[in-house]
Amino acid sequence: MAEHHFHLQASWPGGRNSDGYIESGNLQTKISIPKEMDGPNIGTNPDEMLLGAAATCYIITLAAMIERADLPLDYMSLESEGIVDVTNGVFTYKKIIHRPTVSLKAGAANEQHRKLSKLVEKAEKSCMISRALKGNVQIELEANLS
Numbered sequence: 001m002a003e004h005h006f007h008l009q010a011s012w013p014g015g016r017n018s019d020g021y022i023e024s025g026n027l028q029t030k031i032s033i034p035k036e037m038d039g040p041n042i043g044t045n046p047d048e049m050l051l052g053a054a055a056t057c058y059i060i061t062l063a064a065m066i067e068r069a070d071l072p073l074d075y076m077s078l079e080s081e082g083i084v085d086v087t088n089g090v091f092t093y094k095k096i097i098h099r100p101t102v103s104l105k106a107g108a109a110n111e112q113h114r115k116l117s118k119l120v121e122k123a124e125k126s127c128m129i130s131r132a133l134k135g136n137v138q139i140e141l142e143a144n145l146s
Contacts, residue, residue: 006024006025007024008022008023008024008027009022009023009024010022010023010031012031016033016039017032017033017039017040018032018040019031019032019040019042019043020032021043029043029044030042030043030044031043031044031045031046032045033045034047034048036084037091047082047084047093048082050082050093050137051080051081051082051096053129054080054082054096054098054127054129054130054133054137054139055078055080055096055098057127057128057129057130058078058080058098058100058123058124058127058129058130059076059078059100061123061126061127061128062076062100062102062119062120062123063076065119065122065123065126066102066116066119069115069119071104071108071112071115071116071119072104072105072107072108072112073102073103073104073105074103074104074105074106075101075102075103076100076101076102076103077100077101078098078099078100078101079098079099079101080096080097080098080099081096081097081099082095082096083095083096083097093136093137094137094138095137095138095139095140096133096137096138096139096140097139097140097141097142098124098139098140098141098142099141099142099143099144100120100141100143100144101143101144101145102116102120102143102144102145102146103145103146104116104146113145116145117143117145120141120143120145121141124139124141
């Protein structure tokens with residue numbers, strides 16, 4: 001069994017409306033509470049980072065599956081949306097919606113298109129971040145395939 005360890009350093013010099021800094025490998029950025037939550041909106045925030053983790057894990061997993069299936073990929077992009085519910089002052093990350101756009105090269109066979117459709121669904125269930133969120137954050141797919 002292999003284990004991979006990731007480390008993050010964080011600094012936060014003040015109170016709620018301060019801004020801090022995080023560094024973890026290639027991730028180096030300021031952080032604060034977003035304006036939607038009455039914060040100073042400096043750098044990124046946990047809500048964006050969770051959405052970014054889920055989105056990048058999904059699209060990288062999908063890309064790897066498409067490559068392994070030897071599908072003739074023409075184009076792939078992803079738009080993702082995170083929804084945070086606030087009820088009685090309690091913030092809950094409710095849902096992530098992934099909207100992948102994937103097209104195969106002209107001349108791709110019907111069977112290849114069917115395989116792509118299956119992989120778009122499978123990638124969400126196979127992604128490490130999706131599995132970590134399962135049971136806590138609902139994840140939906142709204143795919144645009146061609």
